[in-house]
Amino acid sequence: MTQRPIVETEQLVKAKLGDIAIRHDQMAVVANIHRAASAVRQHVENSVLRGADLTWTGFVVLWVVWISGETETRLVAEEAGISKGTLTGVARTLESRGLVRRIEHPSDGRRVLLGLTDEGEELMRTLFPDFNAEEAFVAAPLSAEECRSTADALRKIVVQVETHGEERRLELLDGAEPAPRRSGRRAKG
Amino acid sequence: MTQRPIVETEQLVKAKLGDIAIRHDQMAVVANIHRAASAVRQHVENSVLRGADLTWTGFVVLWVVWISGETETRLVAEEAGISKGTLTGVARTLESRGLVRRIEHPSDGRRVLLGLTDEGEELMRTLFPDFNAEEAFVAAPLSAEECRSTADALRKIVVQVETHGEERRLELLDGAEPAPRRSGRRAKG
DNA sequence: CTCGTACAATTCGGTGCCGAACGACAACGG
């Protein structure tokens, strides 16, 4: 992923837009969040996860269930940062690999719990240390202190979106229709 | 996305693994990179991009072509941080929306250039300022200085993976077979 | 000119991903 120098990008944008003010520091941090996320994800998938035939998301779901124990799918999705619709599919994949099992909720027929199988437990016991070693590898250029302050800054962004995002989106629409999504299921017709 | 407190997570991991050393600062920074990336992406898709019927990736590809001008698809993919196979599909989508056009390379029949249509140019001119405003919104809790240092730290991670990732992956395999991917095209049979 | 090698983009299998619609169940009021 060749990175275009920031200054150069800025000049190019200026050429396109004239002197409209651009928030370049903010632009740079957002761009780099995504660059870093995909670089890290790909590195980890191609090192430790490939051998176990897991995707990043599959691993994250296993991780959540491993740490939390048997958990309602709704909560697993939330912790893993994916939609519940996506979780259904990922859980199906993991179930077919024998790593996860579905357990019916003892008192509520709507709910489903997710738990690891013995094989899943065993896999996480051996895989997590390797995973963590790659986390350490990618973060190696940062001091422990830099790790903490970076994690802090990122957390602030997450909190910002979670606490003010909804409100902001409504404000941007300003009474207008919520703009339908082109893809997605249609009403029965 | 409810975030489990770091300390609690750490204790839970300890309960699972005993006293095996865990790099928790590095773990936290990697986890937060992904939380932030998906939070930002979702916020922007659901605010400015939804109305234009664009995905995040679609927008990034438009952005790259907008800034760079007519560009070989190979380079667009690299700049956008996606595989060339993915780019083919995304470009097809954008082409069907009339935002992008394919141009044959003047001297090399293998290469294909991507350029914006007039409609694409016009869209970017109006859309980019809105996009940038949301970047500013999500980064609002950070000072300009924090933005820069965070972007810096993230850039170091990207550089680390790009310069040492390949070597690291080879070292981890240590002569073993490169581990096939389960999904993906099979040899003709 | 004719290979063979190199490199370009596309094709394609399997999965991830979102969010609206949906069906099943729960909870509560009458």
Added chain:
DNA sequence: CCGTTGTCGTTCGGCACCGAATTGTACGAG
């Protein structure tokens, strides 16, 4: 009891995503 209202997980349409195989073009060696 029986509707109503809300919540749960699943289904599903359309797109994104990777990477190996494939197809098509370029180009140097012989």
